[in-house]
Amino acid sequence: MDIAEVAKRSGIPASTLRFYEKKGLIVSLSQQGTRRWFGPGILDQLALISLGQAAGLSLDEIRSMFSPDGTPNIDRQLLATKADEIDALIKRLEAMSKGLRHAAACPAPSHLECPTFKRLLKAASSGVIERRWNKATPKPDL
């Protein structure tokens, strides 16, 4: 597949594919100056990258977990640790979703008067809810 085909099939812009290759996240068969050629496995790799991003991993973290040819990193401990982190994130997101749904449905005239919402606020201000998307873990396009 050439870059246009990969872009079309994956929905990822050609510029991003070139960027990923320069970053070392993916590899292509090509000599300097000639056109890139990607094997069919590229689509799975890109899916994996997108998945990692959705999980809040940086591109550098993703690269550290998977070699550009798609082989996983030997560091199984790292993978398990990341899985734990994701599970913790899931728990917080579940609480967040619940709170949001309540706030959206709550009949209280102002959310500052709604007990459930106030509880959420309290949790947020007491640091129970972490500020997720800082520079280390950039905010995904929710």
Next chain:
Amino acid sequence: MDIAEVAKRSGIPASTLRFYEKKGLIVSLSQQGTRRWFGPGILDQLALISLGQAAGLSLDEIRSMFSPDGTPNIDRQLLATKADEIDALIKRLEAMSKGLRHAAACPAPSHLECPTFKRLLKAASSGVIERRWNKATPKPDL
């Protein structure tokens, strides 16, 4: 409260508070050049901002949830939509976590060739995988 007190109580750096004020997210009682003075309500407002951020809202979106006078004016539809988005993210994260755990345990030489991993990958990417700052990405053919 002066800015140092607010910073201390909220855990948000003074520089960020100034930044928020310039952005129009919070207000202080002060004339140009003099020291800022914040009312006690600022802590709830900051909690609300942190909450919104944790929910994946941008600062601009959060600002739109306040009336010009600072009274919260929460868009219930937006909250419900955000909750839906978070739920969708949770589903993908669950697949990601499972995938990572499997990758950490699976003896297959390449996980992209492991049927279990591929199945999880497919499940995870079956929804549209969103990437950051990307406007109008064409829908993948996959």
Next chain:
DNA sequence: GTAGAAGTTGAAGTCAACTTCAAGTCAAGA
């Protein structure tokens, strides 16, 4: 064989959310 669409490169630009800096101001304690 030539036009033009699409590819190549490195460098620079963008965007959000901050942080840091330089230069100056103010306020409380010795």
Next chain:
DNA sequence: TCTTGACTTGAAGTTGACTTCAACTTCTAC
């Protein structure tokens, strides 16, 4: 009063993930 330290400002810098640009080169079609 003088020093010290926290505050003020606008401007510039940072970070991660891209996107856009300029200046080519190379396929593909006619």
